[in-house]
Amino acid sequence: NAGVTQTPKFRVLKTGQSMTLLCAQDMNHEYMYWYRQDPGMGLRLIHYSVGEGTTAKGEVPDGYNVSRLKKQNFLLGLESAAPSQTSVYFCASNPQGRGNTEAFFGQGTRLTVV
């Protein structure tokens, strides 16, 4: 049981390039989330999804797009990367239920934009 898997684990981009981060979960969870974490900071919510085909904005959505075409996958896209998007990105998933269920996190994607 892999849990939450993020691809890639590391990436270096040039300013203006685009890329997609993939989050895959094999636990049949309804809810999925993308966070970013900058040095010395807590995690900040970028976008989230409450089910297949749905997405919503979090705390810091600007510069990112997301898609949830399949229940098990949640994609985070950067259309034109900027140095300010250098960060560690974490994906999480949550089973269906109210706010009393555990969220599971991936191991992170370390992105550097030069």
Added chain:
Amino acid sequence: DAKTTQPTSMDCAEGRAANLPCNHSTISGNEYVYWYRQIHSQGPQYIIHGLKNNETNEMASLIITEDRKSSTLILPHATLRDTAVYYCIVRYNQAGTALIFGKGTTLSVSS
């Protein structure tokens, strides 16, 4: 979601109990208290959560005050591997509600 206040850092000797406080004075009746930790910038790891009653699992105990305005996470016998950032999060009891993280408490366990 209600805000939480945690000390920036704490120290603990190996083998002793680590007591991590959290203030959530504006918590509503529909909000749970969650604790997560993050070791060496890995993905956050769930520890425990509760609503009103004290809770215990194999990792830790959670003590919530009767007025629910504060809580304490207790690691009964801290080890070096418990060195991490600990996040106290208040989460609304609604389907799909995201966890909103603060800066947490950096716990350093030393021998």
